[in-house]
Every structure is written in C-alpha cells, then in structure tokens.
Amino acid sequence: MTSPAEDVDVVAARPRPRRGVSLRDAGPPIALVVVFLVFSVLSPEFRTLGNVQNIMDTASVLAVVTCGITFVLLMGSIDLSAPGIMGAAAIAVALLVANNRNDHDLGLAGVLVAVLLAAALGCLSGLALVLLKVPSFMTTLGVSAVGLGVATLMFNGVQPNISDDLLASLAVDRLLGFSYLTWLAAACVLVGYLIQRYSRLGRYAYAIGGAEEVLSLSGVKVAPYKVAIFTLAGAFYGLAGVMVTSQLSAGLVQAGKGYDFAAITAAVVGGTLLTGGRGGVLHSAVGVLLVTVLTNGLVQIGVSPYWQGGVQGLIVVVAVAAAVLPQRRRNQVVK
Amino acid sequence: MIVKSRSAVALLSLSLAAFAFTGCSEESNAEGGDDSTAAAGACAPDDVKLVGQVRNESNPYEAAWLEGGDAFAKSVGLSQERLTYDGDSTKQQEQISQLLAGDTDCLVMNILPNGDSDTPPIVEQAQEAGAFLVTQWNKPADLNVTDYSQWLSHITYDGVTSGQQIGDALADAIGGSGGIIALQGILDTGAAKDRYAGLEASLAEHPDVKLLDQQTANFSRAEALEVTKTLLTKHGDDIKGIWAANDDMALGALEALKAAGKEGKVAVVGIDAVPDALTAIQDGAMTATVSSDGPWQGGIGLAIGYCVATGELSVDDITDRAWFAEQFLIQQDNVADFVSPTVDESEYACDNVFSRSQGPIS
Amino acid sequence: MSVNVESAPTPSPSAAAPALEVRGLVKHYPGVKALDGVDLVVRPHEVLGLAGENGAGKSTLLKALVGLVRPDAGEIWVRGEKVRLKSVVDAADHGIGMVFQEQSLVPNLTAAENIVLGAEGAGVRRGVYRWDTMRRLAQEQLDKIGSHIDPLARTDTLSFADRQMVEIAKVLRIEERTSHPPVIILDEPTSVLESKEIETLFTQVRRLREFASVIFVSHRLDEVLDVCDRVSVLRGGQSVGEVATAGALPAELHRMMIGSTGADDHYHDTAIRRPEQEPEPLLSVRGLAGKTFRDVSFDVRPGEILGIVGVHGSGREDVCRALFGAEPTSAGEALLDGRKLNLSDTRSACAAGIGYVPAERKIEGMVGPMSVADNMTLAKQKARCVGPLVSPRKQASLVDRWIDRLSIRTPQRSTAIQRLSGGNQQKVVLARWLVADDVRLLLLDHPTRGLDIGARSEVYRLMRELANNGVATVLLADSLEEAIGMSDRIVVMSDGRMTAEVGCPSGNKPTPLDLVKEMV
C-alpha cells in the first residue's frame, strides 16, 4: 500500500493513523493461527489430518455463501436471502440432474440452470432495492421467503434424490486429501477475489461502499451495478445450494437454513465492515475458517453443543471490538 | 424516479392481488360455508370440515401424511384443509387459535404437535371450541386423553419398542460387539425420548456393544451429516454402527460415511421407513428401519374424527383413546413388502378405525 | 470526442472566441436570489480570478458552470456555441471541469481509479481492470501537473494536498472528451493548504495555463492577484466589475467586494467603549493540549469577542471543540469563572452555559428533518418544560418570541429546519443557545459560512448584541477580514501552537498582513 513516491512531509501530514486499519487486516489471520494452536494443544483428535480435512469440508459451503454476501456488505447493504435462494437452487438442481423424481439428466447444464435461477432471485432483490427504493434488509428478507416458496413448490412432497455421478462424487472423491467441494470453494474464493480486485463491478462495489455520491458525481450510474452485485451474490448462494445437494445427494428445501447470519458473522469476524467499503473476499474467507475451526474445536474438546453458538456470538463481539477500539474518536457516530 | 417506482409498486401490488385470488380459489371450495350449529356427534357428512396440520410439506414423511389425509377426504366426498407451520411452535399455536375462531361445530382436526409441550394448549383450545381433535406422536405422559371430551384420540408408535428393535438389529449386524454412536432427535419430543430409551434397553441386553458418543441432530438430514462427520473423525474406526432416531438422520449419516469412504463398512439403522431408507435397505446400505405409515396416519386421524362428528362412532365406545399403532421391523428380507405402503379403504370404516391398535399407551 | 491519450493538447482553432462566456445568469433559491444577472468571460489560456464575499454567488455560479445547478435565466456559451449543461458529465463533454471545495474522491479507492473514475477508457476492457494501463493513464495526468504521488496508493492514505493534486489530475481527464483546451475551475483550492503546498499549487495553476483556461476562486485576495491575469468580482449575485491584476491592490478588490471602504463598519462595530479597568476573565484556558494542538493558553472576558485565526492544520477548530468537550484533551485545563470545566463530554459544557455553533451546520449543527421549534429547544430542554414535562404552550411562545427577535423566516415553527435558507437555519442553531437566557460563553466555528450578505450582517449584529450583554465569544472567522472586523482581540495559531496575541480594538485594527506574518 505505501508508495515509494510519497515524500516525507506528506507522510507526516497523513490524516488518519494507519494502525487501526492494519490491525483490522492482520488481526483475524493471527487469531485464526492462535485458535488453531490452542485447540491442537488441548485435543489430540483436533490436530489429526482427518479433522483438518473435516474442517475444510465443513467450511466449504459457508465459504461460498460468504463470498457472495461479502460483495453486498462491501456496498454497505445487507443480504438475508441466502436461505431461500439456496433452498430453491438445491431443489432445482436435484430435479434437473439424474434423480428419482423425473428422467432429466442434464448434468452440468442442470447445475448451470440452478445457479442461473439463484442469480435471477438475487437480481430480484437488487431490482426491488433500486426501483422500489426498499432497504436491502427488507428486499432480501422478502426474496428469501419467495425462494423458499418456489423451493416448496418444486419439492412437491417427494424427496428428490440425485443419482448423478458427477454431483455425487463432488462430496466424496478427494484430491490431495481434500474433497472436490473444498477445492470448488477455494476456487470460488479465488474467483471472488479476482472479481473484487480486477473487475469494474468489484471495484465499484468498493466505491459504492466508500462514497456513493462521488460515483454519480463522476457520471457513473450506480443502480445497474447494485443490481449486478445482488445477482452475483445470488449466483454464489445458488452454487452453495448445489454443493449442499451434492453433500446430501438429495435436494432439501432447508438446504440454506441459518446460512444468512452465519455468513454475515463470518464476514464480519474476517474484517469486512457492515458499513461497507472495507474488507473483502479474502478477509471473509479467513473469517469462515475462524468460525469453523472454533465450532469444530469446541466439539472436539467436548464442549456441549448448546454453548457453541454462544461462544461464536462472543467471538464476533470481541473481534469487532478489537477492530474498532484502536480508532474510536470522540463524537464518532456508531449506528 | 419516484413516479416510476410508485407505478412499479402499483403494478406489483395489482399482480399480487390477482395472485392471491388464484392462490385462494383453489381452496375456497373446501369450506362448508354455513353456520348450522349442529351439536357434537350430529353433523351432516357434508358439514364436516377436515383439517390436517403437520410441520411442513417440504419433508417426505409429512407430505405423504397430507396425501393420505386428502385420500380419505376424497373417499367421503370432502376435501382436507392443509396447514403447515414450519416446525415453529408459535406459528402452530397461532394457526390453531385462528382456525378455532372460525366455525368449529363440525371441525375435525388431525394434528401433529411440534413437541410434547405444544399438545396441552392445542387440546384445551379444541375442547373449549368444541372441535373434534386427534393428535399424533407427541403428548406429555401425564396428559390424559380421557380428561377431555373433544380430544378423541392420541395415536403414536411404541418408540421404546422400535428403538430397541433397531438397536438389536444393529447389534446383530456388527456381530454383537463393538462401538456405536447414536444420533438423537429433537430432545423435546416424546418420540425422541422413547426411542433413545429403547436403545438403552437394547444396549443393556448387549453388554459388548459400547455407546461411544451420542449427539442430537434434531431429526435433520443436514445436521446428521455434520455431526456424523465430526464424530467419525473423533472416534475413527472404533465406530462399527450408527443408531439414528429417524431415517432422515440415518440417511445423513450414510452420506457422511460415503464421504469418509466407509460406506458399507459401518451398519446404520433408523426409524420411519421413508422411501429413501427402504431403497437404502434394498441396496444393503442400511441395515434396518421400523415402519411408520405416514399416509395411514394422515387418513386415520380424520377418519376417527369424521366418524364421531357424524355420530357413527361414540367417544364412550372407544376402549383405548391413547393407543399404539402397529409397526414392523423392516430389514433386507422383508423390505419388499413395504416399498409401496397401501392403505385399505376398509381401515377407515367407522367400525374398523382401530384395526391397527396395539393396545393402550402404557 | 477523442479518447486519444498520447496526443499533447493542441490549442483550439477557435482560440479567438472566449473559451467560456456567461451572460445574465439568474438563479433563485427559496428566499435568496443567489445569481442576479451574472456576466463572465474566460479567454483561452488565461487564469481568471473570481472574487466575492461569502454569499456573493460564487459557488452557485460555479455549480451552474458544471451542470449541478440549472439557471433560471441567462446563457452559457462555450467557444462561441450556446450550451445547456445538464450534468457534470455533460459539462465535461464541453470541456468544463471543476475541482470541488469539499473533495470529491472515493476514499477507499486508489488515486489512479479516482483519476479515471467514470471514464476508465482503456483502463477497463470488457469490465476487466488493467491495472498497468490504469496506472499509466493516471500517471500521464499526474505528470501533467508534475505530481509525484503513487497512482496505486489508496486515496485516504494521501495528504490533503496530494488528494487535491489527484482531483486536479482527475479534472484534467476531460481533455480527452474534447479537442479544445478545457476550462478548469478551482474552487477555494488554497483554503486548507499550508503555504508550502500553496506554492506548489500555484506552479500547477501557471502550468495549467499552458493548455487550458482556469477559473481560480479564493478568499485570499493577495493570492488571487498573485496567480490570476484578470479578476472578476461578484457581489450580491451580480458582477460588479473586473480588475486587471497587474499592479492592482487587495484593498481596491476588497472595496469592490464589500461595496464600501474599510473592513470595520461592514462588521457593525458599534464602537461601544468598554470600561477602562478590564473585568475578570470569564474563561481562562491554561496550557490546553490535544491531538492537534498543545500548550494553548488565553483568557476571554465577559462581553469580549476573541478571534482565533490560523491556516488549516493550525488546530484552532480542535481547540474550540475541546473547550466544548467534543475533542479529547491530553493536558491543561479550562476555568469558567475560576471553576474548572469538565471537558470530558458536551453535556457538562452545556450545563456550564457554554454554547457551540459548529462549522458543518448541515451535519453537526441542525437536525434537518426536525422542526424549527424542536431544533431551537434541543439544547435547553428546561426552557420548554414545566417540571419534567414538556409544555407545548411554553415551547410555542418561546420559539415564536425568538423567531420574531431574530427575524427568522419560516412558514411555521413546525416546519422542518432543512426547508429554511442557510441564514435562517444558522439563526435557529444560534438561538438554540440563547433561549434559556443562560449562555455565558459562545464558541462560534465559522458562524457565517455559506450565508448570503444579508444573513451574515444579521449574524454579526447578533454577535455584537450578545457581546454588549456580557456574553463572551470565541470566534473562528471565515476570513481574516471577518476576524479583524469582529474581534476585540485575536489569537493567532500555527501548527497547533499559539504564535501571537494581537489586540484588536475598534479604530485601531491590525491589517491582514500583520496577522498572516504570524500564521505561517
């Protein structure tokens, strides 16, 4: 970030100390390492390779969902539509690839269609946001319900089980010790990062979170990009839904249950701000690992499952407090 | 911009209104729209209003249940109103009280309470409103059906027996000795408690079978997958068998085994005999399950209510109002007989509605 | 429009025609006639100064020139062709660009992105960023103005001066939209720069003249005369004349701006003779220190107006906020009537009878959607309460009394304050501290910023009245002239320290230059 060209007096005249920022960026990875080491010491089962694989497998779906939600958060919006969209995509893909309900066998094409359906649903919340001027909190809430409805319609009382080899193998077959789903998730994170770093869409998502008015002042029409971001997020949720289906080799309406707040938690823990403009896909990915390692570690050292949610809640608060305290100002507005 | 959005709103709401109508008109014929205040037990067959309520239609067993309800309603020339509450106790109560605020004189309800603790308020409201109520699966042990005139019957399967049966089947499958793990259901449900009690009983008889670990997966396939994965890494090859309190969780466990490459090496048992489980048993992926007949449950509850409402059956004549329904242990040898559960119309005949009773709930 | 990056800008064939001409521009705002028939001519390759008091209509004129404001009447001609400017982009297409006073950069993007924002051109292919191209494009712009900042540095890590360079570079991009030399508007570019930075800026401006026309707006008349070829003066929304800068004096410009001689009478110095023996100080600040200032000590006496002057970064604003408990202090103390003030929060400051009027009226001063009445009684709730309860009748009469006394123009007391004109909004914010008749010390941070002349003279008069009634005032003035005109005494701050304390009695006022010496 610091540039050789900057002359000294400029550095002296910096408006804001960098400490808070760098701490926000470095904190989560450090925390991740620490937590991992602590659990490794506490529990022999935890440090086994098998468990590391297990952690990565468990993290994969959440990672993909968080990828999507991160872009929305970057804009300073919020997205609660993951459960509905994932449910719809999960059922859709189950019905489109080889399954026990109908004799479709679209294979990859089926996956594509499911993801497109999800993207369309995401697009819906984006449109409602920019056309009806309804806060994203509500539009995504509504779209989530719509998605669940669509899923229930398609479910139609009979569990669709997939017999598609490709999809089934994703969760089972392993490459270098990790299941294909894990690699898929890794790929998503990479793609997400590339979009965020190298695409106009991604950069504008940052800009919208940073100073929306400046964009329009520079003659950029913001609305289309907002819609595009929600569509992109929807696509990610859709893929996540497909992944759940391949894990269970069956389409569930509840495929996305609880992933909305889980993803927000992960993103925030990773250092992506709800106010937008800060953080990113990589931050969120770290957050996902942090949360997953915690949950898994707690089980391994035998903490009652009931406590696990609570511990996570605590972690979020602590993580954010740690990030904001170094740079708190008098008369600062915190919503 | 505002103008545009306003008009957009108008448009959307219009299309919604249309939507609402199509959505509702399907059902509006279900309502017997007259307020004839018929005394209990003397309803004209046409006045009877049949309601079946389950958690959600997005679960095969409960969807089949509602189908069964429709089948019975059709057989008596009526139609069933379907209610679902997404496994949300609050919403269930809200629906019931709203339902009972309507015309209740000839209302017959076949209800699946979300949990034991949800049964008392349902029963009391039905009693107050004078609707005919049949509940299934969940009720607090100390709540007696006979204390209420409108609560015609409570039907359930003997969870202890089924839990024990599959426990024994599992023990045999792993050769009478070895470690197993148990996946519990929603802890608040009688079903979950009884079935686990059954497992304990079975364990008592097989001292060499060791219960390594037990966690709840809330009857959910997805949760079972995660829990099993973790337990597999925790206990590794010590796990010889997996006992699941229902088939959905058993199937989730199967996926976990598949992912761990242990498919077929670990025996899995469940309860409910959902179609997927039966196929799994046919392929030998699963060891055993216990039949519970969704379609029949959906129909029989309405049938009992219908018979009492129309006066063909008197509450006082019912010997056991809280009773166990008949169930079978299903394994590879006999699975073929259960692949397509059929309900015989005659079982809904008013003199025959208790044909599957295995006696009172002890 | 050519997106040809490499080609050096060529002087346009129509160099003879004015690069930009404004004829009889008129713009009304609710309650104010911001522009009242303004004429302006900008020749190619010249730097035109635009001078005028606050509220003279400068900012409105500039906004009209970049399409942010639609004039009610009048014409804008670009290189001999009449144009209607509907948006910033539209203006840019005609080769007019502006460096905004409040900076218009996206803080969390790189300098390069900000420079090309909205017109990435070759920097983005099919929605995919090409950082190297991006960097090159930006570098080209930065080179034009000879800035050395790293195009890929995130903007909010740059110093203010560098951010301004980025803005200028961004504006220069409009060259690629038109084949003609562009018109660059610099709105108060120096107001927040330190002298060293100002020098670099001026070299930039002179450099710009090579391939563009520049409209340069500044309070500091000496600067205007220094850097511009001609100066056009606005007053009360009208052009009152032009001055060729060669050999012109700040004084005559100033005379044109305020339409009379000398600074004093303009500020209504009622020339009240204060008693010979000075009263005890009401406020004594002793060695106060904070993030941006240290070792600040001064006294303010009842009925005295103390001006604090200094360039941006002198820390005077923070001293003011610190006294009100809105900015943390690390050392020192402040005594009110010899009693130590609790500087930890704004509550106790209010309780002690201190009032604060922030510079950012719209963000920090008023609660836009709330009614005039509620805004006015926000700070002094007791004034509208009977016991613990609010008495609407009491509030109504109180508010009406003050609306009348300060002649605040508002339809009803229940009107949302954001619907009033700036001057009336400011009066409400001021009244907030007066309603309880218990204010003893007023901290005024640029109280006349963005007000038109009429509103400002009313604010001045009000300040005088309060002073005569024994209220002590600390004033951070909008301009040196204002500070000198209003203050009885002036404290000069530079780089967080007090550098001088100058007596400023009516009749014997120091000149701006005396103060500037101390400021830098």
Next chain:
Amino acid sequence: MSTPVITKPGTDAAVKGGPTLSQRLTLFMPLIALVALLAALTIAEPDFLTQRSLTAVVRTSAPLVVLAAGATLVVLCGGIDLSIAALASLSSVLFALWLPDLGGLTTPVVIAVAGLIGALQGIGHVLLRIPSFIMTLGGMSIFSAVALVISDAGPVRVTDRDATKWLTLYVAGYVPMAFAVAVLVITLIWLALRLTPLQSYLTSTGYSEASARLAGAPVDLVKVLAFTVSGACAGLASIMLVSRNFSGSPTMADNLLLPAVAAIVVGGTAITGGHGSLWRSLVGALVITLLRVGLPIVGVPSAYEQILYGAIIVVAVALTLDRSKVLIIK
C-alpha cells in the same frame, strides 16, 4: 441578562411550508395496507371477517406487537436489535424455571431481568462502539446458548397457570387482555416520549447523532434506555407466549425476530432511524400477523403463502416508506 433584539429584517424570505399530498398519503399508508390486506383475505374467505376471528388475530398478534414496539425505539435512534427474539425465548425459560420459587413476583422479575440484559447490550454498544447490528447479533447467539443450557434444550412446563391466567382473559368481553396490555404498553411509552424531552433526544439521535451530541443531548443515555426498554418488552412478550403455551422453551420466540423487524419497517419506521413511531409498529405487527396466520387459514397453499408473504412485505415497505425522510437507501 436581557436578550438582544434584531430590528433590521434579513434578506431571506419565507419558504412555503406544509406537507405535500403524497406525504399525507404515506402517513396513513400502513393503515391503508392493513385494511387492503384484511379486505383481500375477506374476499378469499368471507368467514374471516367475523368478530371471533378478528379477536383471535389481535390476541395472536400481542407478543409480536410488544416485541416490535420495543425494538422500534432502538431503530428510532438509528440502531437495530436482533436479540429480541432470543431474549424472549430465554425469558420464557427463566419464567418457567423461577415461577415455582418466586410465584407472583416472577412476572415483574423476569421483565426487569430482560430489561437489564437489554441495558447491558446498550452499554456495550455505546462504550465499546460496537455497531448495534453486531452487538445484538452476538447477543442473539449468546442468549439462545444460555437458554438451551439452563433448560437442557427442552421446554419447561408451567404447572401453575394462575400466574399467567390474567393474560388470557378478555377486557369488556371482546378485547383480549394480552392485546390490551400491548396497547397499554405502547401508550405508556408513547406518553413518556411525548411528554418529556425524550422524544426530541430520540429523534435527533436517530436523524443526526452528531448534531444531537453537539447540542448536548444525552445520546448515549438515550441509546442505553432504548435497548433497556427493548429488552423489557422482550421479557413481557415472553410471558404472553408462556401464557399461551403453558411452557417456556429455549426456541419458543426465535422465529419471531424477522417478523418483528418486518413489522417495524412495514409500519413505515425508517430503518435508518429518526422517522417513525410505535403506533406504526403496532399496525405493522397486525399486517404481519394477518400474513402469518391469515394466508394459511383462508387456504393459501404453504408454498404460495411464503411467496406471497415475501412479495407483500416488500411492496408494503415500498408503499409505507416516506422517502423524503430517508436520504440514502442501502
């Protein structure tokens, strides 16, 4: 001291005041939406418009109304409270557990404890400068965890029903006590705001926290107070739920969170703070209740029910949101 008088008039002239027609319309939009929805349901099922079923609707809505009303205060000062539902569940468990020992005192104690927990969140929010969204998101999971642990993940039966009997009675034969209590609570809070400077403090904090602070408004206190009331309301709501289910359960109210937030926004309260009122949330809660129980009862199939629910809340917000009061829509 005497106050200065300005005699000379300023150059500013007055601006025309008064709300526009569309503003007046948006003011009543929530009510209009409610009536429209009721009409639609009645058309679909004539029996729906009977005194008994309407009574049932308001009885059902009571807990949601209380939850939404409390959270509205937090929203009004610019924050959001995601912990209300989890806190209500926890309170229901506490109530069931403490009833045997505390008897009649249980109700006030539980409400007080809930309020205290809310206050703690508020303090954490203002002292640690943690965004309310995060603070209460954390609170949500922590409260559920505690509830699960102390109740051992199962419901706790309430044997002594007299303690909550009063909530199941009827006022004047028709108005359910629970709803009457809900309305009473709203009225009290509303009066407390209207009659004291609190309203000003709350509104200014919500619209422009910076201005409020620099005008010496007790911003932090107001926020903590809002969270306290929000918590206490969650406590009261939980007791209403217990009175309905004769038991407390660690997940009892969890599914009421999003409906409660929806109720607030559908009522027309700006989620960005400042603009809105508790009465709006009351109407909003009734709308949401109609959607939750009305749609299935008139026989909308569950799949369509969800789709309608989603679409309708979005449209409702689009209609009720007064955009002149909300600057940026994120």
